[in-house]
Amino acid sequence: MSRTSACEPGLRITHRRYVPYSHAHYAGNLVDGAYSLGLFGDVATELCIATDEDEGLFASYSDVQFRAPVRAGDVIEVVAELVRVGARSRVIDFTATVVARGDGDGSSSRMLAEPLLATTATGTCVVPA
Template sequence: MSTHEPASRPAAVGMGVTHARYVPYSHAHYAGNLVDGAYSLALFGDVATELCIRTDGDEGLFASYSEVQFLAPVRAGDCLEVSATLVRVGSRSREMDFEVRVTARGATGRGASAADVLEPAVVATRARGTVVVPPAG
């Protein structure tokens, strides 16, 4: 698809996007290498943007969050999966569910670079938000 063609798939409930991300130590702000909650919200913006591009051929604009839950810490050195799933499609609005899952985490007790895969992954942040896109046409 070129940059001048509309999205190839119309927006439909259940469509989703997932990104994988390593959390660099430069993002730790608190004791225990904790990362602030805004880090997860920024990642939600990234997956929402890709989902809007795929469904509407436009990056869209984030309008609001109706709910945000910080359920577990995100730490520097974590490996994350960040997902957005469409739950409602309006004429211009796209309501999405978001989730950050920690899939691997440093195990510094075994060594400075030791890490463990977390199975199951730990759900760190959940949210629901609304993005708006330009009118079709």
């Protein structure tokens, strides 16, 4: 495998996902923090495919912060930004932002005037040499 020309800091990959009500685990239709971490894995996979033509493997998180709740019925935007490239490692900054919020009973949703930063993290993926 060889690195593509996209393997340089600053590359950003964005996913948007509707959070289904089947993922609510807590009162108020709250979703556990692991939901955002799972989406970080998905967007990191696309980033590694774009940079190295391989899915890569998640090695670690060096920082995770849950800043605001994610609820069923939300639409969240997940962004991965490549910040450092090693021989086999890729250090990535992640954000999960709520861009739309459901009304709580599943009957309507609205785009938020100001997106809500829900989760941030920094992680490291490794790819084949």
